[in-house]
Amino acid sequence: MPIITTSDGLPLSYATRGDADGAPVLFLHGFPLSSQLWDDAAGRLPQGFRAVLPDLRGHGATPPAPPGKDALEDPDPSVSRLARDLGELLDALGERRPAVLVGHSMGGYIAFEFFRLFPERTRALVLVCTRANADTEEAARARQIQIHTVLRDGSVAIAEQMLPRLFASSAPDSLREHWRGVMAGSDPRGVAWTLRALARRPDSTPTLPTIRIPTLIFVGAEDQITPPAVARAMHESIPGSRLEVVPGAAHMLPVEQPHAFATVLSEFLSQLP
Numbered sequence: 387m388p389i390i391t392t393s394d395g396l397p398l399s400y401a402t403r404g405d406a407d408g409a410p411v412l413f414l415h416g417f418p419l420s421s422q423l424w425d426d427a428a429g430r431l432p433q434g435f436r437a438v439l440p441d442l443r444g445h446g447a448t449p450p451a452p453p454g455k456d457a458l459e460d461p462d463p464s465v466s467r468l469a470r471d472l473g474e475l476l477d478a479l480g481e482r483r484p485a486v487l488v489g490h491s492m493g494g495y496i497a498f499e500f501f502r503l504f505p506e507r508t509r510a511l512v513l514v515c516t517r518a519n520a521d522t523e524e525a526a527r528a529r530q531i532q533i534h535t536v537l538r539d540g541s542v543a544i545a546e547q548m549l550p551r552l553f554a555s556s557a558p559d560s561l562r563e564h565w566r567g568v569m570a571g572s573d574p575r576g577v578a579w580t581l582r583a584l585a586r587r588p589d590s591t592p593t594l595p596t597i598r599i600p601t602l603i604f605v606g607a608e609d610q611i612t613p614p615a616v617a618r619a620m621h622e623s624i625p626g627s628r629l630e631v632v633p634g635a636a637h638m639l640p641v642e643q644p645h646a647f648a649t650v651l652s653e654f655l656s657q658l659p
């Protein structure tokens with residue numbers, strides 16, 4: 387994968403697919419996954435679009451800290467840092483046009499932050515199995531426990547915790563196994579850095595009514611992590627948004643129902659003003 391260097395010296399890996407001059411579609415994967423989540427959808431974009439597929443800080447091929455630095459000593463892990471990485475990636479690609487942001491779960495939290503930081507660079511939002519609210523105190527405490535777990539037992543322990551809630555009952559074992567491997571292969575310090583950032587993320591609920599750009603919301607009908615009721619509430623708060631509830635999918639919708647996902651996404655992109 388090609389690499390850009392962010393302003394704090396992090397080598398950020400990314401891929402691009404589709405028309406080299408196409409309008410940018412920035413795909414943001416969830417935690418603790420990688421840009422592979424979008425393999426199928428990115429290969430099926432309509433003409434005139436280019437997929438930009440970063441491995442977010444601490445995930446996939448992107449390390450959690452610049453060379454010589456320790457992610458565990460970062461005083462300020464944040465979704466803001468993750469959103470600024472994306473602005474710097476677009477800058478490095480020479481991309482000044484506003485981008486469509488497609489954010490899965492954690493990627494959605496980052497998309498909200500990107501929209502707040504760079505409204506003029508945000509053309510449309512696609513919110514996939516995500517939520518607007520911040521962590522409750524209980525959820526933030528659970529992340530502290532996960533940080534201890536991942537640093538003691540490795541990322542495989544987090545993969546085992548998450549796996550039972552990620553997929554719909556009908557998902558094949560091969561799909562579960564594949565993603566178990568991706569999660570287990572994550573850098574434990576990257577997982578810990580990200581858990582700290584997620585626990586401190588701001589509440590995006592007040593942002594929802596201010597979103598006046600085309601917005602598509604996806605949710606898996608069987609999603610337990612960000613259930614359909616959560617997606618419906620976001621839909622009601624974002625003026626003019628579209629909600630798509632996909633049967634036969636849970637939290638990993640883009641890989642559980644890749645055809646349905648790519649079809650609706652392509653239709654949405656093709657209709658953008």
Ligand code: MLT
Nearest residue numbers: 416417490491492493611
């Ligand atoms: C994700 O899928 O990105 C995570 O479940 C998000 C989270 O832990 O809040």
